[in-house]
Amino acid sequence: MYLSxxxxxxLAEAGKRENNRVYSTAVVMWLMVFxxxxxxxxxxxxxxxxxxxxxxxxxxxxxxxxxxxxxMSSYTGAYNAARQxxxxxxxxxxxxxxxxxxxxxxxxxxxxxxxxxAFVLDGTTARTPHTEDLKLRYPPTSNxxxxxxxxxxxxxxxxxxxxxxxxxxxxxxxxxxxxVSEQRLFERAVxxxxxxxxxxxxxxxGVLSVAFAAVRQGHPVxxxxxxxxxxxxxxxxxxxxxxxxxxxxxxxxxDRKSHPDLPADACIRGRLIVTQVQPSDESAPxxxxxxxxxxxxxxxxxxxxxxxxxxxTDIGTxxxxxxxxxxxxxxxxxIDKEIEIAMLSYNLVRAVICQAAQKAGIAPxxxxxxxxxxxxxVFERRIAAAKSPQxxxxxxxxxxxxLGQSILPRRRxxxxxxxxxxxxxxxxxxxxxxxx
Numbered sequence: 044m045y046l047s048x049x050x051x052x053x054l055a056e057a058g059k060r061e062n063n064r065v066y067s068t069a070v071v072m073w074l075m076v077f078x079x080x081x082x083x084x085x086x087x088x089x090x091x092x093x094x095x096x097x098x099x100x101x102x103x104x105x106x107x108x109x110x111x112x113x114x115m116s117s118y119t120g121a122y123n124a125a126r127q128x129x130x131x132x133x134x135x136x137x138x139x140x141x142x143x144x145x146x147x148x149x150x151x152x153x154x155x156x157x158x159x160x161a162f163v164l165d166g167t168t169a170r171t172p173h174t175e176d177l178k179l180r181y182p183p184t185s186n187x188x189x190x191x192x193x194x195x196x197x198x199x200x201x202x203x204x205x206x207x208x209x210x211x212x213x214x215x216x217x218x219x220x221x222x223v224s225e226q227r228l229f230e231r232a233v234x235x236x237x238x239x240x241x242x243x244x245x246x247x248x249g250v251l252s253v254a255f256a257a258v259r260q261g262h263p264v265x266x267x268x269x270x271x272x273x274x275x276x277x278x279x280x281x282x283x284x285x286x287x288x289x290x291x292x293x294x295x296x297x298d299r300k301s302h303p304d305l306p307a308d309a310c311i312r313g314r315l316i317v318t319q320v321q322p323s324d325e326s327a328p329x330x331x332x333x334x335x336x337x338x339x340x341x342x343x344x345x346x347x348x349x350x351x352x353x354x355x356t357d358i359g360t361x362x363x364x365x366x367x368x369x370x371x372x373x374x375x376x377x378i379d380k381e382i383e384i385a386m387l388s389y390n391l392v393r394a395v396i397c398q399a400a401q402k403a404g405i406a407p408x409x410x411x412x413x414x415x416x417x418x419x420x421v422f423e424r425r426i427a428a429a430k431s432p433q434x435x436x437x438x439x440x441x442x443x444x445x446l447g448q449s450i451l452p453r454r455r456x457x458x459x460x461x462x463x464x465x466x467x468x469x470x471x472x473x474x475x476x477x478x479x
Contacts (some may be wrong), residue, residue, distance in 0.1 A: 044391055044394060044395070045073055045076065045391060046097070046100075047097060047351060048137075048140065048141045048145075049069055049137075049252060053116075057471060059236060061420055064105065064125075064331055065093065065101075065105060065115075065121070066121055066124075066125035067100065067101070068124055068129065068133060069100055069456045070093070070096065070100050070101075070125075071122070071125045071126060071129050072129070072133075072134065072137065072384070072387075073096070073100070074089040074092065074093070074122065075089075075126065075380070075381075075384045076384055076387060076388045076391065077089055077092055077363055079366070079384055079385050079388040080365075080388050080392070080416060080419070080420065081286045081390075081420070084366070086119040086122055086123060087117070087119060088438055089119075089122060090116075090117055090118070090119050090122050091247065093115060094115050095424070095427050095429065097427075103192055107353075110350075121450065124255040126377070126380070127376075127377065129380060130374065131379050131383070133464075134209065134380050134383045134384065134387075135383060135415060136308055137387070138383050138386065138387050139211060139235070140209045141387060141390060141391075142208065142209075142210055143144055143305050143391060145208055145390055145393075145394045145397075146160075146203070146206075146208055146237060149203075149206045149394070149407075150205070150206075150395040150401075151203045151204070151205040151206040151208070152205070153204070153205065153241075153347070153478060155254040155339075155343050155346075156241065156337070156339055156343060156347065157339075158265075159240070159241055160203060160204070160205070160237060160239075160240045160241065161203075161204040161205075161240065161241040161242075161243050161265075162201045162202065162203055162204065162210070162236055162237075162240045162241070162242060162243065162352075163201070163202050163243045163244070163349060163351050163354035164199065164200070164201045164205055164225075164232070164243070164248065164354070165200060165244065165354045165355065165358060166198065166199045166200075166225040166228065166230060166247070167197075167198055167200070167358050167362070168195050168196065168197055168198070168217060168361075169195070169196045169214075169367055169368055169370055169382075170193040170194070170196075170368065170369050170370065171193065171194045171196060171370045171372075171378055172192075172194075172370070172371065172372070173193060173194065174373045174374070175317050175374055175376055177194045177373070177374075177375060177378065178194050178215065180194070180221075180375045181194035181195055181196050181216045181217065181219075181375075182194065182195075182216060182219035183195060183211070183216075183218065183234070184217065184218055184247075185218070187273060187431065188253060189476050189477070191270050191454060194473070195216075195218065195298060196214050196215070196216070196217065196370075196378070197214060197215055197216070197217045197219040197222075197223060197225065197228065197440060198212050198213075198214040198367075198382065199213045199214065199229060199232055200211055200354070200357065200358060200361070200386075201232055201236060202353070202354050204243065204347075204353060205406070205407065205408070206397050207353070207393045207396070207407055207408060207412075208385075208394070208395060208397075208405050209359060209361075209386050209389055209390060209391050209392050209393070210232065210235060210236065211235065211383060211386055212232070212382060212386060213228040213229075213232045214228070214382060215227075215228060224233070225247055225248065226247075226248065226250060226252055228252070228263075229244075229248060229253050229256065230252070230256045233256050233257050233260050233262060234260060236260070236262060238261065239260055239263075240263070241262065241263045241264070241337070241347070242257045242262050242263070242264045242266070243264075243265045243266070243347060243348060243350075243351050244264075244265075244266045244267070244351070245266075245267050245351060246266075246268060246269050246407075246436065249266040249267050249268040249269065249272060250267060250272075250298075250336060251292055251293075251294050251295075251298050251309075251311065252298065252301070252302045252305070253266065254266060254292065254311050254334065254336075255294075255305065255309055255311055258311055258333050258336060263335070263337050264313075264334070264335060264336050265333060265335045265337065265338045265344055265347055265348050265398055266333070266334050266335075267331065267332065267333055267348065268315075268333065268334050269330040269332070270282060270330070270332060273315060273317065273332035273334075275332075276290050276292060276315055277290075277315065281367055282317050282330050282332065283317060284317065284318060284319040284330060285317070285318065286315065286316065286317035286318075287314060287316050287317075287341050287447075288314065288315050289311075289312070289313070289314055290314065290315050291310050291311070291312050292311040292312075292313065292334070293309070293310045293378070294309055294310075311336065312333055312336070313334055314334070314335055314336075314337075314363045315331055315332065315333070315334055315335040316332070316334075316335065316344060316345065317331070317333075318330070318333075318341070318345055320345070322350075323457075324460045325460075328373065331345070331348075333345065333348055339408075339439035344410045353408060359388070360413075361385065361386075361389060361410045364412060364413055365385050365388060365389055366385075367382070367385050370382070392415055392416050392419065393407070393412075395419060395446065396410045396412070396415050396446075399415070399443065399447060399449070401419060403447050403450075405450070409450050409451055410446075410449050410450055410451065411450070411451050412448050415446060415449050416450040418442060418445045418449060419442075419445055420430050421441075422438060422441070422442040422445070424441070425438050426438045426439060444463040
């Protein structure tokens with residue numbers, strides 16, 4: 044799948060510029076994907092993977108590749124240098140190309156909303172290693188106890204509601220003079236969303252600047268609003284269940300101050316929906332306030348927002364399965380590439396899930412990302428080591444059968460919920476503090 048996404052222009056440019064070296068652009072990006080998909084994604088395992096790669100990676104192989112894998116060095120210096128030299132623009136271009144191709148060949152439409160796609164956006168934070176360059180670019184958090192150890196990055200992701208495919212994220216500093224908000228990151232990311240896609244977001248994005256940026260790019264919005272902001276749009280009327288009113292959302296004085304680039308006639312025409320909902324954890328019902336520019340039925344819009352939680356599981360997958368919670372590279376340039384490659388790796392697995400879902404005739408969200416990733420890791424080496432096309436085809440069939448069995452169970456009884464709590468762990472050593 045990775046090779047099919049590589050355009051001829053990328054391969055031709057790589058071969059022309061890199062003099063057919065072993066660690067070409069296509070090889071380096073694949074090895075970085077390989078590292079991200081492995082449990083222990085070290086450079087040593089990536090280098091040892093090079094002799095097993097298909098010959099299509101090298102249209103005109105060099106002497107070391109022609110004479111056999113025995114002449115390949117297992118040292119990581121050349122691969123590390125190639126990773127450092129890999130242009131970030133190349134990674135971004137390929138990530139965008141892969142996302143566009145995978146989105147085009149998967150069905151993420153919502154029939155109940157006219158066949159349109161919907162993307163759910165949300166933000167999260169990630170830690171980086173403690174280096175001077177990263178501290179300058181992504182300053183750590185500080186409080187009355189002093190400065191923390193880890194530099195922090197704020198990342199905004201946008202995921203297809205049906206397929207789970209993720210667009211190339213936007214990120215920036217959490218603290219310091221260059222700190223960015225999730226709303227600012229949204230204004231940069233919305234320009235790359237597929238045409239006409241519906242934007243679904245929680246109350247943190249229920250502000251005029253976000254909705255105006257989306258509408259200006261031609262995207263309908265379904266965003267949650269805080270009760271205070273909803274009351275202000277209703278001219279301080281009390282919130283009532285069943286409210287569905289057409290409104291014109293105009294910027295306030297505070298909106299003008301924080302976003303001086305808003306046009307003088309900036310406004311958004313839409314609907315404010317207020318409905319009482321019952322949380323799935325059986326807690327007390329509450330009034331849900333939604334602002335939308337869609338004209339569809341109220342129940343469909345509320346059900347659409349009810350699926351927003353999928354992005355939380357997607358973020359959990361990125362952090363837990365692809366280790367995006369604690370980045371490992373030690374320079375700002377490599378951190379940028381690491382985030383891009385992590386999303387590319389995620390999308391490759393999601394594309395395999397979409398293929399399995401299409402064959403099984405069920406929704407892609409019903410599949411376990413973790414199990415699918417493990418199935419791919421097991422069968423990848425077996426298929427590569429197949430001695431004949433027939434053997435490879437048999438292994439592919441076995442893999443597809445295992446992929447079809449990677450469906451999340453439908454629980455007949457709801458699992459009991461508990462309040463958030465953690466076991467206390469004793470700390471025999473004093474807590475380290477940053478040097479003042």
